[in-house]
Amino acid sequence: MQPEHKAVAHQSLLLRSMPADDAEALLSRASVTKYDRGQTVFLQGERATAIFIVVDGWAKLYRIAPSGAEAVVGVFTKGRSFGEALAFQGDVYPVSSEAVTQCTLLRIDAEDYLRRIRETPETAISLLSATFVHLHNLVSQIEALKARTGAQRVAEFLCELAECKTGACEVVLPYDKILIAGRLGMKPESLSRAFARLKDEGVQVKQNRAKIDDIDHLRIYCEEDPAQAWMR
Incomplete structure (x- = not known):
């Protein structure tokens, strides 16, 4: 992992409020993957096992409607994270994710994050903060569509x-x-x-x-x- 990757991750909503030592411990076990445009990150129905932070480029979350139409649920760029809440429930992804452009994603294993939560409660606060912002954004999207x-x-x-x-x-x-x-x-x-x-x-x-x-x-x-x- 390059220093610039760590710098982006530290500024992400998921890690910015976490104690520096805990964030470093997580990042030491994280992996960085480059995706080509159109490449799948994960598919709807797969078991959710990881959290992702966009280091560079754009990624999207989407669902395919019964009619075959694609519904974009969210788009994420540098410093944004996704997949937090589901990864800790051991549930499946209700959406698919795809690289919109050439992009670089940092992958944090959910089990590693859970381990940090058990050891340091401050880690849980960073997760709650990120989850709250995602929820707030979804509510704002609904409000914007209507008003x-x-x-x-x-x-x-x-x-x-x-x-x-x-x-x-x-x-x-x-x-x-x-x-x-x-x-x-x-x-x-x-x-x-x-x-x-x-x-x-x-x-x-x-x-x-x-x-x-x-x-x-x-x-x-x-x-x-x-x-x-x-x-x-």
């Missing part, structure tokens, strides 16, 4: 990815915009219209990069009454 315009949902997605706290910033997106549309419950043409609408809010999208003039302004736009957002 926000398409442009507001895209703006919120950009705010989630932005690493800057204030001012101007840039967000790197996956090249496959269909992935973003699926994650936000939109059609590709609706996503294009949303990006066009966000130009008036200081967002410029070129290829896979979104330049945001003022992240604070964009956060305020996300929370506006949808009626006002439509009138802009």
